[in-house]
Amino acid sequence: MSTTLFWLAVGALLWLIGLHGLLTLRDALRRIIAINLMGSGVFLVMIALAARVVPSDPVLVALVVTGLVVAVSATALALRLAGSAERGKSS
Amino acid sequence: MNLALLSLTLPLVGALLLILLRPAGGRWVIMINLASTLAAAGALHQVMQTGTQWLELGGWQAPLAIRFQLSPLAALLLLFTAGLHLLVALYAARSRHAIGGEDFWPLSCLLQAALAALWLSGDLFNLYVTLELLSLAAVALVALAGAKAYRPALNYLLLSLAGSLAYLFGVALLYGRYGVLDIALLSELAEADVTTRLALLLMSLGLMLKAALWPLHLWLPPAHAGAPAAVSALLSALVVKGPLYILWLLWSRIAPVELAQSAGGLFAVAGIFALLCGGWSALRAPYLKTLVAYSTVAQLGYALLALGLLLRWQEPSLSAALWLFVLAHGLAKVSMFLAAGELQYTLGSKRVRALKGASQTMPLALFAFAVAGGSLIGLPPSGGFLAKWLLLQPLFQQPQHWPWAIGVLLGTLASAAYVFRVVALGFDRARPTPASFHPDRLAQWLAMLPALLVWCLALISKPLLLWIGGVSQ
Numbered sequence: 138m139s140t141t142l143f144w145l146a147v148g149a150l151l152w153l154i155g156l157h158g159l160l161t162l163r164d165a166l167r168r169i170i171a172i173n174l175m176g177s178g179v180f181l182v183m184i185a186l187a188a189r190v191v192p193s194d195p196v197l198v199a200l201v202v203t204g205l206v207v208a209v210s211a212t213a214l215a216l217r218l219a220g221s222a223e224r225g226k227s228s
Numbered sequence: 229m230n231l232a233l234l235s236l237t238l239p240l241v242g243a244l245l246l247i248l249l250r251p252a253g254g255r256w257v258i259m260i261n262l263a264s265t266l267a268a269a270g271a272l273h274q275v276m277q278t279g280t281q282w283l284e285l286g287g288w289q290a291p292l293a294i295r296f297q298l299s300p301l302a303a304l305l306l307l308f309t310a311g312l313h314l315l316v317a318l319y320a321a322r323s324r325h326a327i328g329g330e331d332f333w334p335l336s337c338l339l340q341a342a343l344a345a346l347w348l349s350g351d352l353f354n355l356y357v358t359l360e361l362l363s364l365a366a367v368a369l370v371a372l373a374g375a376k377a378y379r380p381a382l383n384y385l386l387l388s389l390a391g392s393l394a395y396l397f398g399v400a401l402l403y404g405r406y407g408v409l410d411i412a413l414l415s416e417l418a419e420a421d422v423t424t425r426l427a428l429l430l431m432s433l434g435l436m437l438k439a440a441l442w443p444l445h446l447w448l449p450p451a452h453a454g455a456p457a458a459v460s461a462l463l464s465a466l467v468v469k470g471p472l473y474i475l476w477l478l479w480s481r482i483a484p485v486e487l488a489q490s491a492g493g494l495f496a497v498a499g500i501f502a503l504l505c506g507g508w509s510a511l512r513a514p515y516l517k518t519l520v521a522y523s524t525v526a527q528l529g530y531a532l533l534a535l536g537l538l539l540r541w542q543e544p545s546l547s548a549a550l551w552l553f554v555l556a557h558g559l560a561k562v563s564m565f566l567a568a569g570e571l572q573y574t575l576g577s578k579r580v581r582a583l584k585g586a587s588q589t590m591p592l593a594l595f596a597f598a599v600a601g602g603s604l605i606g607l608p609p610s611g612g613f614l615a616k617w618l619l620l621q622p623l624f625q626q627p628q629h630w631p632w633a634i635g636v637l638l639g640t641l642a643s644a645a646y647v648f649r650v651v652a653l654g655f656d657r658a659r660p661t662p663a664s665f666h667p668d669r670l671a672q673w674l675a676m677l678p679a680l681l682v683w684c685l686a687l688i689s690k691p692l693l694l695w696i697g698g699v700s701q
Binding site for chain 1: 353356357360364367368371375376378379381382385386387389390393396397400401403404409
């Protein structure tokens, strides 16, 4: 149980660091990384919850995989937008 | 159920075909939207007779299954989404300036599909996925306005992702505690313990951020005002209602009653603040579309107030008020944004000041704006008035509820002030801003159509009120 609690705490901490970064940073790239930290935190919490039983809970693992797909596509869109916004400003 | 699925898959398949084949989009999208509207109407008719229907995707049984749930309310929202898309597409096909490029067509279809999936979803994780689909499509639509909209679009995307991740954290906690994601199953299991409280708090904050509910609304005005007119109309009328629907599901279905009662008061207070702050900012906004965007913030305050009081007093009749607000606001706001787009394009300026004498140069567009504004203020006999009537009825029945009515009154005054600010300027004919070119009469009529529909709601007020009271239970 203590391992679960440890990883839950790490996940929540990552989530909070990401949130703090998103709210305080101004640079677009850093904010995108902050969002991804938040995402990793949530996924870590989900995996920690899944690993409470042996073998691990397939539903949560499937949710994490789906969540990763969503996170990748959102990050791609964010990077594209950030790149275009930077280029628009410099030209 | 089949008709509802048709209403979901038509725009989805249509969007993919439009992206692959790249035909001239407008005509196809109007046909897709028309078919989708008819299918949704059929689904609503069916579900009114049979009651709520379920579909288990892939044939899995209850705890593992991903269920689609077609309740009468979901069918009504499905019809509302498809119908508004149809109205916007009719206008957009006429006014090319309002869409920011051909990419509008497939993206608007994707947006419709995401919303339809959201109304139909019956479990928390599926709702998360549809929320993300919705915001990705919405952000791409905002970015259509070109380079100056990239920054608001990026900001919108990042904040909306943060909201989704807060929601997802809550979903993970709920699953860890109860081991189910299905809303119907969760509603039987949920207890008022620490984990549930934390999960509900995280999910509510995330959803409030995504729905731009006060005090988490600051991203909305730049994003909605920066987008092309037809996009702003869809965003304000539909996209912010998706998270609101989930918030309603969460608190009225899953949350234990004692938690819901204490949270309801907070929601209602936030609603009053949204009405006042949104109204005040709209009154001072220098640009026309920013004014309309702040009016969305203010109008969402009514919905939040209805939700809060519904939870606080556990008064089911207020659900009808909530959903009637959503319908009336959607129709009126589409009209208002389209009219604003038409005005600022023809008069060649984004400023509110440029509307001087618009009653002379563009009477139809100004009339559309005023008619839509009348419904937002809640003048009888409009849809907005009916919703406000439903909200005020339980307030007036008991003297200790009267202070809330003062909040509604102040909100009404604020919305009257910003609508009349525009209309009064329009009638100032001393030195009118000349139109850059001949105004497009048909486009102005198409912009007015949704506003006329919202006033038509009042013609069928009695059956509508009874019916919507039954639907939204």
